[in-house]
Amino acid sequence: MKKDMMVAWMEEGMLVVPQMLMANYHKLGLNETELVILLQIFSFIEEGKHFPTLEEISGRMTISSSECSDILRRLIQKQCLTIEEGYSSDHIRFESYSLKPLWHKLVDEMMLSKKEKQFEEQLKNEENLYTTFEQEFGRPLSPLECETLAMWVDQDFHDAAMIKSALREAVIAGKLNFRYIDRILFEWKKNGIKTIEQARQYGKKFHQQRVKSSEVKKSSNMVPFYNWLEQ
Template sequence: MKANILSWLEEGSVSIPGVLLTHYKKLNMNEQELATLLHIISFSTKGNEFPTPAELAARMTITAMECTGMLRRLIQKGFLSIKDAHSPEGIIHEKYSLQPLWEKLVDQFLLDTKGKQADQHQNDEMDLYTCFEREFGRPLSPFECESLAMWMDDDLHDPIIIKAALREAVISGKLNFRYIDRILFEWKKNGIRTIEQARSHSRKFRQHQNHQRENQGDLPENAKTIPFYNWLEQ
């Protein structure tokens, strides 16, 4: 009994990239092809880098002849290749290479990531238009929609920065696109690219304004500054 358990432990384990299991369908790979590749990986971990169709078929529910066809299809579909290798003694032998498979997986993973980023960007854009229409209390005009698109596509402002500029305009009581455009221009000129930097910049400006108002305490009422963050006067 103990010898059987030890034999089981000596079989070891096979490390399989999770992305292979989650993306093999997108690569147009079926379950038999996946199983064949997994067995090739398993053989390789034990030092057999070129298992025969008979060796593979012994572990599977297909015949050696069917396994031969399977290997041929894997090579034709670009999941597997055969390369020359050198043993420590200098003997040349063949081995299976899974590099084509890993390259396809990387390409598919990057494609999926790019697609998710594009979807997120589209959602951010829609959310941005909604925020502007809510603050303006009306649908945006074609010119205003074009301005929003230019801020994102031409000026490369992050939607969250545009929202922050909208908030500044609301706080300042200057809710118009010309004022928001000036805010974004000033932020870009000062290297402000994150919401934290924008908040810090606004906070420092308001502190400066408060200090100026305190120094103007003895001035006539009509000579005091208006407590707004007026970007157009920068």
């Protein structure tokens, strides 16, 4: 749905297409001459001329009409351009160039690039995650600990930032071990905590309850408030 909407916006001129095409044409398998012809056709369409002649297109370039014809044929074969037929209100048949196949390819490439960027960002975050843990533990992680970290990310779908936040909670509590951190992540997930700010507020509330419970114990020897993070 999002892809179709973007293509529609391109068709209607609501998106700045030339810049997007200039940045991505080589990823679509286009060379510079093919790019310029497509931009010329785009320009003609913007001017209201939907089926410029070979002479009109080549007249704006440094290629001949026959070269222009060959390139247009190649662009159609590459599925970057189509020729559509239609009829006017007075039933006169006409032809027009359509760049819709090109817009589809462009959107696909942009969406793929976004996914690749997100994947690279995820890998970078995970690498930083391992480094952060090793720095806090003051030693390399064991194979089992590395497997646990991978499980938190790949199976439990915990965000790297949230795992680091749970690590900080463990450091503050003086319980630097994976079992304790796993318990924190479990409790956060159970209580619908998904952001660092929510985790911070939840931790603040918990520590306040812990201090209050400790004070009550000192004054009345009552059983302290249950620490859900205790092993």
